[in-house]
Amino acid sequence: MILPTPTDADDPFAEYDNTLAPPRNSDSDPTPGIAPPSADFDPEDPLLVRLNPSQQEAVLHKDGPLLIFAGAGSGKTRVLTHRIAYLVGRHGIRPRNILAVTFTNKAATEMKERLQRLLGLEATKEMWVGTFHATCARMLRERGKDIGLEREFTVYDDGDQITLMKECLSQLNLDDRQYAPRAVLSLISKAKEKLIEPENFGHHFHGVFEGVVSKLYTLYQEKLKQNRAVDFDDLIMLSVRLLEQREDTREYYQNKFRYVLVDEYQDINNAQY
Structure with a gap:
């Protein structure tokens, strides 16, 4: 029919x-x-x-x-x-x-x-x-x-995110055994689900581990932008930003x-x- x-x-x-x-x-x-x-x-x-x-x-x-x-x-x-x-x-x-x-x-x-x-x-x-x-x-x-995102951006999958986070950890001289990439990315994902940008992360998440993640979050987003890439949480958060702004x-x-x-x-x- x-x-x-x-x-x-x-x-x-x-x-x-x-x-x-x-x-x-x-x-x-x-x-x-x-x-x-x-x-x-x-x-x-x-x-x-x-x-x-x-x-x-x-x-x-x-x-x-x-x-x-x-x-x-x-x-x-x-x-x-x-x-x-x-x-x-x-x-x-x-x-x-x-x-x-x-x-x-x-x-x-x-x-x-x-x-x-x-x-x-x-x-x-x-x-x-x-x-x-x-x-x-x-x-x-x-x-x-309209919010500065390249049209031909790449969407990073789980493996891409892990690789990028390891680069961030290395750049900040952090041990990936103490700051496991998946644990860091999980906390960043929770922040993005609540529409929390890197500059506001410290206002919502407190503690020694969270303080380090705040720095990693900022660097991670900078590297994503340099690579003309977004992760899956960014797809939602950037769309909200686009519609709000x-x-x-x-x-x-x-x-x-x-x-x-x-x-x-x-x-x-x-x-x-």
Whole structure:
């Protein structure tokens, strides 16, 4: 089953790249929460027929925030993908105005495959569907230059980070048996998850070990920049910085992504939120 995809002519937001979204009429704003089915609701709709009533309500919800509580194996991912397909196929929402985020590459691949079966390859390719890190990497490659980040940056994996940290330890004449690279990187990662920059590290982490890590954190970030590289935590932290510091970029993505759907929302950390 492949649903028809709306064209630019059907969408008043087709030129979102260069224009701000028009203001909503406050009299017609939807009230957050699940609205009852509309008069044209079709219980035999292929997107709804295999869903239970609660799942149907979630799929039919069009505007405003919606949080779904359900246990493992209850069909949350199915609801999310069918909701996206319903927005595109029944409400005429442009695929490129949809952002869907999940945690693992496996889950992102599964989501894309389900959407391709429902909407087709081309419509799915227009959407942003991926992990938090993949989504942020894409954003930074598009707009990272606004905060001084090279477009063609490299993302360091675990091995690259260990190698770089050993260089930092050597430069500061520190013993990597006393300051194990993984332990140092783990503490730096915790700081980045809380959006703590190197210059503020000492205000949040105290102790002899932490004092040394503060110096290593500063040097580590300097070397990353010299190498035109970022680590996985930087992808999130730099994206937050980009959106906080650049109002034009923030407005661009606010208008681009009219619908944001997050799988496993309960697992997100402070920086991802």
